[in-house]
Amino acid sequence: MVTTLLDARRARRIAEQVPDPELPMLTLADLGVLREVSMDPDGTVVASLTPTYSGCPAMAEMRAGVAARLKDAGYPRVEIRTVLDPPWTSDWITPEGRRKLAEHGIAPPGAAPARAAGPVPLVLSPIRRSVTCPRCGSADTEETSRFAATSCKALWRCLACREPFEYVKEI
């Protein structure tokens, strides 16, 4: 039993270190998509992943990455489960993940919008977000595009240092 617990903990540490295929400076644990790692009595490692966006093309790569790392580390039986509920939120990006994003020139997300009961309201007046430039730290920034190279990011630019940068959207 003790061995199993230690083994499960080791398996979790290994799975946690798998890099995200599209944001390779982050591990799957940093991104908050690795929800759980446990070990069945028969020694099967069960890792649960949650997709960031429904269409995230990196999901298959994440599953394959976790399975491959665990197999390489001596766990022959690996099962990857997909967890859809509760849906991923950018709030699950860890403080360490946020630090790494900023270090790599990507502005981390703010707090995800709170969902009240009832229909999602449509707000047409400009929404003020305070996004800090990850390069120079200025708050004088503006959005240039709501969408970017991956589903989870938007494009911004800094009006102080003039550098464009990516910003992880809060959802």
Added chain:
Amino acid sequence: MSDDHVYMTLAEGHEDDTRWAYGTGFEDPLQGVDTDVPDGVDAQELAALCVTLADDALVSAQRLAEWTTRAPELEEEVALANIGLDLLGQARLLYSRAGQVDGTGRGEDAYAYFRDAGEFRNVRLAELPNGDFAFSIVRLLVFSSWRLAHFERLAAHRDPVLAAIAAKGVKELAYHRQYAAEWAVRLGDGTEESHRRTRRALEQVAPYLGELFTAYDVRDEVVAVLSQVTEAAGLPMPVYRPLPGSGRAGEHTEHLAPLLAELQGVARAHPEATW
């Protein structure tokens, strides 16, 4: 480790895997999800609902993808492609769910690639050609508002898998609607030309609104959003004119078959291929 060939680098570490990078041959997108159908849920009805929702998303995703290399600005191209990608992801999850519960065990590809136009259940609004940017924006505004209202309700569905797919989709659709609404206001309240084209686009979608509101109680919410946007844009509300027929019954415009021919051509020419 080898950098002899770019494909080798991509395939590194996956020697026993037929898939490399982002090709086909992926496993089920619902892999490892508890697939039981709860008591009291009619499996065939659930499957049919999942297919209609998936068809709406797949056909819309294909139209949005057609904007790639044709959008007015790179940023808009990226936006439309990303929205299409979200919808494609929703379609994949929904087709997979349908295949699990309808007893056939079909995978997502069977639904997407190996059904003909008459078997598709998408609303006709989704299959209309892209037209100009104004039409695509107005169509996206209507479609995302309607799908969002519907998904908000489906998040409480008794099937936990469909409920989870819907809850996830709500966040994505709210973002799509925001994008479309801001553009609709910008175009309606923009130049004489952009106003004229957006107004025309509203007239063009009007006949297809009736079909959206027949089966589901989401009309008030969608109409409220359209009123809010048209008012801010200085545009008239589209006049509701019902059109006979229904995409939900497999009755489509002449535009669906060519869309599917392009979407399905490769898969049908090489039905066993993975790459």
